[in-house]
Amino acid sequence: SPANGSSRTLSAGEMYLFDTGGQYLDGTTDITRTVHWGQPTPLQKEAYTRVLMGNIDLSRLVFPSNTAGGTVESFARRALWDVGLNYGHGTGHGIGNFLSVHEWPVGFQSNNVPLAAGMFTSIEPGYYRDGEFGIRIEDVALVVEAQTKSEPFLTFEVVSLVPYDRNLIDLSLMSPEQIQYLNSYYKRIRERVGPELQRQQLEEAYKWLQESTKP
Numbered sequence: 595s596p597a598n599g600s601s602r603t604l605s606a607g608e609m610y611l612f613d614t615g616g617q618y619l620d621g622t623t624d625i626t627r628t629v630h631w632g633q634p635t636p637l638q639k640e641a642y643t644r645v646l647m648g649n650i651d652l653s654r655l656v657f658p659s660n661t662a663g664g665t666v667e668s669f670a671r672r673a674l675w676d677v678g679l680n681y682g683h684g685t686g687h688g689i690g691n692f693l694s695v696h697e698w699p700v701g702f703q704s705n706n707v708p709l710a711a712g713m714f715t716s717i718e719p720g721y722y723r724d725g726e727f728g729i730r731i732e733d734v735a736l737v738v739e740a741q742t743k744s745e746p747f748l749t750f751e752v753v754s755l756v757p758y759d760r761n762l763i764d765l766s767l768m769s770p771e772q773i774q775y776l777n778s779y780y781k782r783i784r785e786r787v788g789p790e791l792q793r794q795q796l797e798e799a800y801k802w803l804q805e806s807t808k809p
Contacts, residue, residue, distance in 0.1 A: 630762055653733065
């Protein structure tokens with residue numbers, strides 16, 4: 595909480611982490627985005643991109659039914675681990691339907707229950723450097739059945755439709771599959787959120803959305 599004596603002036607030359615959410619009659623949201631409105635450092639840009647890569651790798655993962663979250667959690671960390679980075683919190687938690695924001699027993703810890711279709715969880719890798727900056731990218735995902743040719747497998751459907759900060763993404767680090775996922779996600783945001791912004795005549799927000807979801 596800001597207070598006289600400990601508060602300071604904010605500037606466009608630093609990173610901001612927004613952990614946002616609300617509780618509605620049809621569900622609970624918990625969405626985090628990190629932005630930089632100035633010129634990020636090479637480390638900030640690489641760290642952000644690797645956090646995004648981890649978010650994407652876990653979000654697009656296809657895995658067997660009855661798999662525990664702790665078994666697949668490292669997919670969210672791998673891009674960071676590749677260069678010796680890590681984060682010190684859990685990768686995600688269950689999210690209640692008009693209930694708790696953090697709802698037991700769903701999640702990616704070793705003591706969480708196996709993932710099953712119909713569960714809502716957050717996916718939220720991050721990276722933090724004390725006294726300098728913090729990065730977290732958190733989405734809400736629904737566990738759904740995957741389209742496979744053999745026995746039932748599962749995957750995630752990300753249901754939070756908020757663009758990531760283009761200013762912080764280094765595409766040269768990302769695989770073609772990760773970029774394809776990003777473009778598909780942006781297309782979905784445009785198709786679902788764009789018409790609603792136009793319906794509400796929020797032209798400034800609509801223009802921002804179009805810019806932020808370009809392929």
